[in-house]
Amino acid sequence: MSADFAYILVYSTGQALRLEKLLLAAGVDCKPVPVPRHLSSDCGICLRIAPEDGEATQKVVAASGLDVPGLKE
Amino acid sequence: MSTERNDPELVYLDNAATSWPKPPCVAEAMRRFLDKTGANPGRSGHRLSIAASRMVYSAREAIAELFNAPDPLRVAFGLNVTDSLNQALHGLLHPGQHVITSGMEHNSVMRPLRVLEARGVAMTVLPCAADGSLDPADVEAAIRPETRMIVVNHASNVCGTIQPLKPLGEIARRHNLLLLADTAQSAGAVPIDMQADLIDLLAFTGHKSLYGPTGTGGLVLGERVDEAELIPLRQGGTGSHSEHDEHPPFLPDLLESGTPNTVGLAGLGASVRWVLQKGVAAIRDEEQALVSPLLAGLQETPGVKVYGPGAGKGRTATISLNIEDMATSEAGLRLDEEFGILCRVGLHCAPAAHRTLGTFPAGALRFGLGIFNTPQDVTRVLAAVRILAGGR
Ligand SMILES: Cc1ncc(COP(=O)(O)O)c(C=O)c1O
Secondary structure, eight states: OOOSOEEEEOSSHHHHHHHHHHHHHTTOOEEEEEOOTTTOSOOSEEEEEOGGGHHHHHHHHHHHTOOOOEEEO | OOOOTTSTTOEEOBTTTSOOSOOHHHHHHHHHIIIIIOSOTTTOOSHHHHHHHHHHHHHHHHHHHHHTOSOGGGEEEESSHHHHHHHHHHHHOOTTOEEEEETTOOHHHHHHHHHHHHTTOEEEEEOOOTTSOOOHHHHHHHOOTTEEEEEEESBOTTTOBBOOSHHHHHHHHHTTOEEEEEOTTTBTTBOOOTTTTTOSEEEEESSSTTOOOSSOEEEEEOTTSOGGGOOOSOOOOOSSSTTOSSOOOSTTGGGOOSOOOHHHHHHHHHHHHHHHHHOHHHHHHHHHHHHHHHHHHHHHSTTEEEESOOSSTTBOSEEEEEETTOOHHHHHHHHHHHHOEEOEEEOTTOHHHHHHHTOTTTOEEEEEOOTTOOHHHHHHHHHHHHHHHHOO
């Protein structure tokens, strides 16, 4: 199934905003959105990206040193 | 009698307690946040909540830039420096351990330490020289196998003495201790670089020389502090980790339960960016340009005794003095009522520091200058002190 969006889950809003900056700086478009219900029961936010940016995103996450739950399709 | 700052009659010299006035951008940012954003940060996913989160995050970034902190996410906001010092001390010190501090501390360090002492944390309070300076060699000599932390007041709220932190940081690293700095009086007034100065825990308050609103402050954690060892003073809602009953283990959420003072943080973010734009070194130079003539004039006035270091590098713009044979309470009241000069008298929440300076229990008159004072203020203060000292 090809999804409309992929999501990067994070542990905190601070992480989301930090990662957003890093992704935008790396040319990966993203947007903070509420965590979709099917991914987590957490009430926080996560970052939404285009599915084709998954690989570039993984690289930015790895380089950031941030400990995040990571990418969900 | 006027009660408004824009009345030219008033000289506000109580910046060491709370700076005033504030740069106009501070109230503007607070008002803008209340009017346009308002929402709860980090709790909801709608646009205003995310805007509020962004505002808080950008205040974190400003603080991290100001202190050269390793990571904005290691900036944990709190109510004021008292709150953050309590967090650092109660969160990291346990019975059986030992902590070293100085004889120049504010009660916001001394009182939590006395409580910890009663619970079995050993403490050493090192005497300082008459000018308020602490000898790093004394610190090193006081270290025991169970020593865990060195905590010092970076700049004295009584007489402005700056305690160089790097030598203490070097000692802390050599002996595997943590260095906690109370920067209540120095943040924004003295250049601070957490990484170059080897500060492990930096506690700051927003309403003094950062020119922000009251109700803001925080603790910045260096890389050597393991947050897994830090016990939060409070537990509660953070907007994160919501599926768990357990408190989140990661920073800054670990130390930030409950809805933060968003309006205050909007003001703090603006004030810190204002400080950054002006430059801490430039602020310091401007203040020292007022301190030198004020100190010189006070020292030349017969009957006036000035405490702490002389003009030069090792002091902030806070000056303590006494007028011979005049109670500080009387001097303070007369300065206010007859001259419109507002300062603070007494012990300044720092009996230990006054013991060091030899001014306990009578206290002293304190002139705390800030960036908005002028050469005219200095002239008026000197004239008033001369009248009080001479005309009795
Ligand atoms: C050196 C020092 N530490 C701590 C404090 C406490 O500051 P706050 O009241 O903002 O917690 C002050 C000021 O009152 C201070 O000068």
